[in-house]
Amino acid sequence: MFAEKFSSIKEALTFDDVLLVPQKSPVDPVEIDVASSISRHIKVKIPIVSSPMDTVTEVEMAVAMAREGGIGIIHRNMTANNQAQMISKVKREESIKIRNVYTVEPETSIEEAREIMRSKNIAGLPVISNDKLVGIVTRRDIEYVGEGKKTVSEIMVKDVIYANDEIDIEDAKQILYKNRIEKLPLVDKNGRVVGLITAKDITTRKKFPNASRDEEGQLMVGAAVGPFDIDRAVTLERAGADLIVVDTAHAHNEKVMNSIKKMRKAVSVDIVAGNIATAEAADDLISLEVDGLRVGIGPGSICTTRIIAGIGIPQITAISDVADIASGSGVPVIADGGIRFSGDIVKAIAAGASAVMLGSLLAGTEESPGTEMIMNGRKYKAYRGMGSVGVIRGGVSDRYGKISGSKFVAEGVEGAVPYRGKVNEVLFQLVGGLKSGMGYTGSRDIESLKTNGRFIKITASGLRESHPHDIRIISEPPNYQMYQV
Numbered sequence: 001m002f003a004e005k006f007s008s009i010k011e012a013l014t015f016d017d018v019l020l021v022p023q024k025s026p027v028d029p030v031e032i033d034v035a036s037s038i039s040r041h042i043k044v045k046i047p048i049v050s051s052p053m054d055t056v057t058e059v060e061m062a063v064a065m066a067r068e069g070g071i072g073i074i075h076r077n078m079t080a081n082n083q084a085q086m087i088s089k090v091k092r093e094e095s096i097k098i099r100n101v102y103t104v105e106p107e108t109s110i111e112e113a114r115e116i117m118r119s120k121n122i123a124g125l126p127v128i129s130n131d132k133l134v135g136i137v138t139r140r141d142i143e144y145v146g147e148g149k150k151t152v153s154e155i156m157v158k159d160v161i162y163a164n165d166e167i168d169i170e171d172a173k174q175i176l177y178k179n180r181i182e183k184l185p186l187v188d189k190n191g192r193v194v195g196l197i198t199a200k201d202i203t204t205r206k207k208f209p210n211a212s213r214d215e216e217g218q219l220m221v222g223a224a225v226g227p228f229d230i231d232r233a234v235t236l237e238r239a240g241a242d243l244i245v246v247d248t249a250h251a252h253n254e255k256v257m258n259s260i261k262k263m264r265k266a267v268s269v270d271i272v273a274g275n276i277a278t279a280e281a282a283d284d285l286i287s288l289e290v291d292g293l294r295v296g297i298g299p300g301s302i303c304t305t306r307i308i309a310g311i312g313i314p315q316i317t318a319i320s321d322v323a324d325i326a327s328g329s330g331v332p333v334i335a336d337g338g339i340r341f342s343g344d345i346v347k348a349i350a351a352g353a354s355a356v357m358l359g360s361l362l363a364g365t366e367e368s369p370g371t372e373m374i375m376n377g378r379k380y381k382a383y384r385g386m387g388s389v390g391v392i393r394g395g396v397s398d399r400y401g402k403i404s405g406s407k408f409v410a411e412g413v414e415g416a417v418p419y420r421g422k423v424n425e426v427l428f429q430l431v432g433g434l435k436s437g438m439g440y441t442g443s444r445d446i447e448s449l450k451t452n453g454r455f456i457k458i459t460a461s462g463l464r465e466s467h468p469h470d471i472r473i474i475s476e477p478p479n480y481q482m483y484q485v
Contacts, residue, residue: 014299014314015344016463021454025442029435036446037332038071038355039270039292042220042243045069045210046431047345047355047446049334052076052224052247055370055383056363062090064367064423066219069210073222073245073357080232084239087223089121091240094204096169096217097186098196103128104137106153110145113137113152124183124198127156132191136160136183162187165194172197214242222272227256230263237267245272245294249305252281261288275336277318282325292332294357295322299338301360302385302413316351316455323352323450342433349434349446350453359383361430364420373416384414 036047050057050065052073057065062072074086092098104113104125113125117139127135135156145155162185163175172184176199186195205217212220222243223236233244244267248256251273260273273285274294282293298305298312306312313321315338323333332354339345345356363370363383370381420426443449458466 010317012314012317013457014316015338015340015347017314017457018316018347018455019458019462019466020347020350020437020441021456022440023442023452023454025439027439027442027444029432029439031444032435032438033445034431034434034438036349036354038334039243039272039332040330041270041291042071044071044212044220044355046427047349047353047434048427048430049073049222049355049357050362051336051357051359052222052245053359053363053383053385054078055381056359056368058369059086059089060367061362061365061369061423062086062221063093063219065427066090066212066221067208068424068427069212070427071212071220071222071243073224073243074241076224076226076229076232076247080229080235083223083232084235087221087236087239087241090221091218092120093219094201094217096197096201096205097165098198098201099194099216101126101185101193101196103193104152105129106134106151106156108152110142110150110152110155114142117142123200124196125152126160126185126193126196127152128193133160133162133185133187133193134158136185138183160185163197164188167197169197169202173202176202225263227251227253228259230259230266233263233267237269241269243270243272246274246290249275249297251276251285251294252278257284257288260285260290264289272334274334276322277313279321279325282322282331286326286329286331290331292334293322293326294334294336295319295353296335296337296357300336300385301340302383302415303337304385304413316347319348319351319353327352327450342430343437345430345434346437346441346449346453347455349449350441350455352450354446358430360417361420361426362423364417365423365426366419366421367423370417372419375416379419380416381419382414383417 034047035045037043038049046069048070050061050072052075054075054077057072057075062074065072074083102116102120102125104127106127106129124138126133127137135158137152137156141155161179161181165186165188176184182199184197185193188194214220220242222245223241224245224247225233227246227248246260270291272292272294273290275296277297295318296315299315319335326333333352334355334357335348335353336357339356339358348356360383364381368381370383373380438449441452443452
């Protein structure tokens, strides 16, 4: 009986076990399109998602990821309201037409208006009276106003230039330029403020032409929820989340799947479910009408699941097994964990993934919320697993199952990763490596890479040969140096 378990053991492979075969290619890297889907209804310009970890993705990372053409997933190690506020901040960072405009009344004190601008990080407030637009006050107007009991009515601009809500962006640009103003309030037929167009947002759109934006021109952002936290999912959707990521270590669990089924009915935005690692799990989750699958059990640099629980599947095999099922249903696969080099992204996509989720490679960037530290004269940033002791003690403790009562067995560690500079620089190198690999395989786009990619298995000697060897390195290019710990 037990011997039979070993009679047909399947071999499983991970990134360092394989290489892609170079092929006759009709394309150069500059001609390659790396746009891809991360869920049924969300397509991004670069196939990279930042992980929902508390040392990786908060507002600053989510904004940077979206502007570069990817997407960030806000972690859930906080209250639902705090997470919703982060989502709202990302959505308000830029927009074609800002909705839910913050306003003040003529009787509002200057100090109150100043505090609204400071706390909401905005530079201007339309002034309304009896629901009608009567003025506008900007940060510049109140900058040199001293202490006192002055009100907005004393300093506001009364002859406000405004436009109808139906105006298009090109006409708005002309009005802003002609009148040398930075903010254009939008009103309905009754004179009520219903939106705002700013010169800053128009300029930003030009600066980041490949940004991931929704139909309103706002940056796209995702949010993680617990496997049973349907109320949080509803709250985050209302806050503007474009994507809900069910964040659990083992999504192929009957109670989790029952919860996902209920969540699917409660929210209308796309749901990405995970983590999983088998074809059977993919089949079961797809039947729940999820919009994406997150693949990876144990491959992350801070994850100890395979050591603690003896569970997992090497990542290349896990990706390919899940993708075999998902591809027939039109459900994108996100490869989560184990990515150490840009070449691993190429391998993950060739194995069937539509995108990759990154943790450690982004945790060291300026935009990550991790704590900075200096060790041996080098700058590092904190990075920890969401199954680590620190996270469990800090609040979120339902990603991994309880053993008894309130006790948990941690399945992650806490550590540090080298500081890597701004995230746009890291993404440039990663996407550049991806395009290079696609060029070697003759793949013009992501779907072509999935089709064209052919793997060979290598030995430990082949892996050693793959890295720089038999030399004392005196100079490293940034696209190799960034991976060194």
